[in-house]
Amino acid sequence: MKPGQSNSSRAWTRRSFVQTVTSLSALGGFASLPPVAAASSILGSDSGASSKPSPRFAYVAAAQSIHVFRIAPNGSWQRTQIVSTPSPSALLLSPNQSHLYVTNAVDSFEDRPTGSVHAFTVDTSTGLLTHLNRQGLALAATRPSHLAISPDGRRLAVTSAGATSCNLLPIQPDGSVGRVTASLKQIGSSLHPDHARPQAVHFYTDASILAVDATTDRISSFAVVDGEALALNAHHPTTPGSSPSHITAQPGSSLLFVAGGLDPTITSLRLQPNEPTLLLDLYRLSLPARASAISALAIHPSQSLLFACDATSIWTARVNDSGVLTVANELQHGLKRPASLVVSQDGRYLIATDRSRGALLQFRIDPQQASLAPPIELAHMESPVAITLKHI
Amino acid sequence: MGFDAPKPKSYLNPSGNRTSNLTREHRRKMPTTVNRQDTRFPIASRGHNLRFPSASADTAGRVEYCENVEDAATALQKVIDAGLRPTVRSSGHCYEDFIVNNPNGAILDVSMLNHVTSGPNGSGPFHVQPGSMLGNIYQEFYKRANVVLPGGTCFTVCAGGHVSGGGYGVLARLRGITVDWLSSVDILTVDANGKVVPRRVDKTHDPELFRALRGGQGSNFGMITGFTFNELPPAPIEVMQAGISFDWATMTPDKFVNILITFGKYFEEHDQTKETWGIFAAMGLNNISSGRFGIGIEFTNPDGTVKDVSVLNDFMDHFQKCKPIAEAPPDYGLQSGPGRRGGNFQRPTPGDSVCYGEHVMTRSSWIESATGGGGGGIGGGSRAKYKSAYMKKTFTEAEALALYKLLTDDRSRGLIVAVDSYGGATNNPARIHDTAIPQRASVLKLQYQSYWQDEKDDEFRLKGIRDTYTAAYSTPVASQAHLGTPFWNDHYEGCYMNYPDVDMAAHDFWPQLFYGTGDLYPLLQRVKKTYDPHNIFHHTMSIRA
Numbered sequence: 050m051k052p053g054q055s056n057s058s059r060a061w062t063r064r065s066f067v068q069t070v071t072s073l074s075a076l077g078g079f080a081s082l083p084p085v086a087a088a089s090s091i092l093g094s095d096s097g098a099s100s101k102p103s104p105r106f107a108y109v110a111a112a113q114s115i116h117v118f119r120i121a122p123n124g125s126w127q128r129t130q131i132v133s134t135p136s137p138s139a140l141l142l143s144p145n146q147s148h149l150y151v152t153n154a155v156d157s158f159e160d161r162p163t164g165s166v167h168a169f170t171v172d173t174s175t176g177l178l179t180h181l182n183r184q185g186l187a188l189a190a191t192r193p194s195h196l197a198i199s200p201d202g203r204r205l206a207v208t209s210a211g212a213t214s215c216n217l218l219p220i221q222p223d224g225s226v227g228r229v230t231a232s233l234k235q236i237g238s239s240l241h242p243d244h245a246r247p248q249a250v251h252f253y254t255d256a257s258i259l260a261v262d263a264t265t266d267r268i269s270s271f272a273v274v275d276g277e278a279l280a281l282n283a284h285h286p287t288t289p290g291s292s293p294s295h296i297t298a299q300p301g302s303s304l305l306f307v308a309g310g311l312d313p314t315i316t317s318l319r320l321q322p323n324e325p326t327l328l329l330d331l332y333r334l335s336l337p338a339r340a341s342a343i344s345a346l347a348i349h350p351s352q353s354l355l356f357a358c359d360a361t362s363i364w365t366a367r368v369n370d371s372g373v374l375t376v377a378n379e380l381q382h383g384l385k386r387p388a389s390l391v392v393s394q395d396g397r398y399l400i401a402t403d404r405s406r407g408a409l410l411q412f413r414i415d416p417q418q419a420s421l422a423p424p425i426e427l428a429h430m431e432s433p434v435a436i437t438l439k440h441i
Numbered sequence: 442m443g444f445d446a447p448k449p450k451s452y453l454n455p456s457g458n459r460t461s462n463l464t465r466e467h468r469r470k471m472p473t474t475v476n477r478q479d480t481r482f483p484i485a486s487r488g489h490n491l492r493f494p495s496a497s498a499d500t501a502g503r504v505e506y507c508e509n510v511e512d513a514a515t516a517l518q519k520v521i522d523a524g525l526r527p528t529v530r531s532s533g534h535c536y537e538d539f540i541v542n543n544p545n546g547a548i549l550d551v552s553m554l555n556h557v558t559s560g561p562n563g564s565g566p567f568h569v570q571p572g573s574m575l576g577n578i579y580q581e582f583y584k585r586a587n588v589v590l591p592g593g594t595c596f597t598v599c600a601g602g603h604v605s606g607g608g609y610g611v612l613a614r615l616r617g618i619t620v621d622w623l624s625s626v627d628i629l630t631v632d633a634n635g636k637v638v639p640r641r642v643d644k645t646h647d648p649e650l651f652r653a654l655r656g657g658q659g660s661n662f663g664m665i666t667g668f669t670f671n672e673l674p675p676a677p678i679e680v681m682q683a684g685i686s687f688d689w690a691t692m693t694p695d696k697f698v699n700i701l702i703t704f705g706k707y708f709e710e711h712d713q714t715k716e717t718w719g720i721f722a723a724m725g726l727n728n729i730s731s732g733r734f735g736i737g738i739e740f741t742n743p744d745g746t747v748k749d750v751s752v753l754n755d756f757m758d759h760f761q762k763c764k765p766i767a768e769a770p771p772d773y774g775l776q777s778g779p780g781r782r783g784g785n786f787q788r789p790t791p792g793d794s795v796c797y798g799e800h801v802m803t804r805s806s807w808i809e810s811a812t813g814g815g816g817g818g819i820g821g822g823s824r825a826k827y828k829s830a831y832m833k834k835t836f837t838e839a840e841a842l843a844l845y846k847l848l849t850d851d852r853s854r855g856l857i858v859a860v861d862s863y864g865g866a867t868n869n870p871a872r873i874h875d876t877a878i879p880q881r882a883s884v885l886k887l888q889y890q891s892y893w894q895d896e897k898d899d900e901f902r903l904k905g906i907r908d909t910y911t912a913a914y915s916t917p918v919a920s921q922a923h924l925g926t927p928f929w930n931d932h933y934e935g936c937y938m939n940y941p942d943v944d945m946a947a948h949d950f951w952p953q954l955f956y957g958t959g960d961l962y963p964l965l966q967r968v969k970k971t972y973d974p975h976n977i978f979h980h981t982m983s984i985r986a
């Protein structure tokens with residue numbers, strides 16, 4: 050399939066944006082709400098593709114703020130709140146989706162050389178955010194780039210691009226983030242020492258973390274010891290120069306996908322927790338030569354499709370049971386530096402944040418054809434960098 | 442491809458337990474690990490300032506006691522390989538949270554690296570390891586060679602932080618500061634590949650790192666394992682100590698202003714008068730609730746004797762002219778004792794101290810005065826907060842009144858503002874360029890100190906010292922763009938990194954406050970990037986490259 054073409058059985062028609070204005074008088078301390086861009090997805094009320102829940106709310110990290118969207122049952126998106134937070138770089142909901150955690154890619158917090166994590170409570174019925182606390186990371190852990198939450202919801206792991214370190218922080222019973230209890234720093238020379246150092250992190254059990262490290266070309270396995278310390282278990286080298294930067298997996302799955310930040314390759318790996326070699330490389334997919342470095346990855350709930358974006362395209366790959374990846378489709382459609390991807394739990398939509406265009410794009414997924422329909426623009430904002438969806 | 446088998450398991454064990462397959466030889470060379478389960482841990486994981494660790498989550502995961510340089514290198518490599526943050530400790534006297542706030546990290550303690558050596562027959566070079574206490578250094582060099590390291594006044598402060606952060610004491614006017622005498626430094630740095638590299642740095646080997654370690658604080662760059670001084674000045678033979686005290690009950694603003702201005706003016710006017718360089722005076726301005734404040738003086742002549750005390754007399758006369766001996770009350774002088782000169786004693790209360798005939802002075806050998814106070818050095822301590830300022834001129838009336846106002850207010854209860862004489866031999870402008878102490882025009886060095894025991898008093902005590910400091914540096918002589926700080930201008934020369942104060946990090950100009958506005962901070966940043974490319978050695982106020 051050529052770029053821009055779609056295998057979708059449905060025709061794509063463009064909807065205009067509905068501009069409304071609401072106010073948020075109850076949300077003292079937050080930025081007052083600018084005009085809301087509510088977009089109705091043309092496919093929004095599509096019936097019964099999955100028994101899994103559809104998203105109810107979306108949270109988007111953009112320039113100095115988090116944008117909250119309510120997603121109506123008919124699939125339309127309405128911006129309901131804009132909350133300010135400094136330089137958000139990644140965000141994640143707690144497993145029970147009652148709290149939102151946002152990394153602040155700052156160089157200094159409370160006069161110390163460190164980044165921070167901002168915790169919010171999420172109102173179950175409205176999805177609106179209330180500031181809970183902001184916690185500093187370990188010293189030198191500036192510009193945090195990614196975060197993960199343990200399956201039991203009690204710990205937060207945060208990677209810092211500035212320090213190439215992984216920080217461990219407790220999540221308190223009220224959802225606030227406690228003080229850093231441990232920090233592990235990985236050192237090694239990269240083939241690209243001057244390249245930015247994005248990193249990502251993934252909890253595969255409550256006590257085990259994988260961290261992809263772009264500077265050292267390896268995946269590190271850390272143990273959470275006594276619930277508060279971190280110990281290095283082992284390293285899993287990736288191809289030299291690949292600068293692994295993104296990791297994705299379905300919760301609880303042993304199948305993982307790692308993408309390079311400098312070359313357009315995706316590796317599938319299998320976790321074998323009881324084996325001495327914890328990770329087994331399954332397959333390494335190189336995207337076609339025209340592809341550039343991968344900036345985000347997302348796995349479909351069925352685990353049969355993997356989405357990856359580079360500077361201008363979203364690539365769809367099929368995944369078989371053995372983890373073998375095959376490129377199925379490429380969709381360009383005027384994308385300019387998509388920064389993050391998320392798939393709804395019902396498996397029907399892929400949402401991308403397009404940083405340069407300042408747009409939130411929704412793609413209908415066709416699982417059979419392993420393809421994406423051309424996007425509709427859900428909303429505009431300055432530099433959207435990350436998105437997460439609330440389903441419950 | 443599977444996971445690499447990790448390197449020696451012991452490197453990876455957060456509890457610090459060593460694995461059993463080490464050879465005996467290895468074991469002998471390994472540092473002693475005190476982990477959280479160890480009964481020594483509560484003491485080992487703290488320093489002397491009991492405010493830290495700030496919270497239990499900030500506590501280190503282990504302490505590695507190193508006994509020799511090999512231990513230190515092994516411990517450092519082990520900690521780096523395990524991905525932990527190392528912080529290095531010699532005495533644990535650090536004023537701020539730099540060492541013990543290290544969540545589940547590793548404190549590398551070099552207090553047992555404490556050898557003090559010299560060349561044959563009392564000649565140089567003189568070598569001290571970082572865990573050597575100043576008191577022991579003074580004694581050893583005295584016994585070995587009758588020389589002195591011009592350094593600080595506290596017996597238990599160690600060379601590691603003290604020397605690399607500058608080091609000054611009662612001989613600063615006479616002999617300069619410690620780093621002025623430093624010839625080379627042995628340091629373990631960590632390279633881009635995470636490997637520990639032992640270096641001996643001096644004027645010709647890694648000269649920028651050497652300069653950085655002459656006052657820029659070792660904690661920014663690596664783990665210091667030794668300092669060498671090719672030459673040291675002769676130890677004074679004897680000193681004369683004296684004191685004057687003032688009663689807060691009879692103090693007036695005018696009198697207070699006059700005392701402060703007189704004190705500062707003396708050192709401003711005598712900064713380059715070499716005969717006076719043997720005077721060290723410390724004015725301790727206590728809060729009014731303490732009842733009194735005073736001036737303590739230690740004096741020796743440039744020849745190391747106190748045969749002639751005219752300089753000291755002249756200095757004391759600025760504050761207190763002695764009354765004729767004939768007017769002395771009948772009991773005056775009855776408590777004369779060994780060491781007292783003239784057999785007089787001062788009457789301290791009530792009112793200001795008074796002398797009859799001649800000033801009261803106590804003579805002692807220099808080594809006794811330098812090392813009084815003994816050893817110790819583990820455990821103990823109190824909660825504390827400190828701040829500092831260098832002054833190029835005496836106090837203005839507005840500054841003195843600002844201090845008067847705060848010190849006579851209960852808000853500053855427990856506060857002591859120690860105003861030390863400074864300058865003299867230290868004020869050699871050439872040293873701006875080969876050391877990392879750019880303060881070479883100051884005549885006074887101030888240290889604000891507050892000590893307390895109860896955590897409940899933290900807020901009150903911290904506010905007291907902060908408010909006083911802010912007021913003192915918000916007068917018309919302060920840099921108007923940097924109010925509340927002694928930022929560099931005609932009157933001030935910033936702060937001292939061995940008296941670190943994290944409050945200053947609230948100002949984006951804090952590096953200039955401590956390191957000056959010249960070429961030094963850019964140099965320190967360059968050195969940091971070169972010798973600590975992964976920013977392994979960092980803390981709240983470390984160099985931000």
Ligand SMILES: Cc1cc2nc3c(=O)[nH]c(=O)nc-3n(C[C@H](O)[C@H](O)[C@H](O)COP(=O)(O)OP(=O)(O)OC[C@H]3O[C@@H](n4cnc5c(N)ncnc54)[C@H](O)[C@@H]3O)c2cc1C
Pocket residue numbers: 488528529530531532533534535536539540551571592593594595597598599600601602603604605606607608609610658659660661663664665666939940
């Ligand atoms: C009671 C008292 C009196 C003092 N009097 C004076 C004085 O008269 N004159 C003066 O100039 N200062 C004085 N000081 C301040 C003193 O110089 C500093 O606190 C100094 O940094 C202490 O160094 P340390 O090694 O003893 O302490 P530590 O607490 O062990 O270390 C202090 C700092 O130095 C670093 N450091 C220590 N050892 C090493 C090493 N081997 N390698 C790399 N970094 C290291 C630490 O990481 C920390 O950042 C005094 C302090 C106290 C508590």
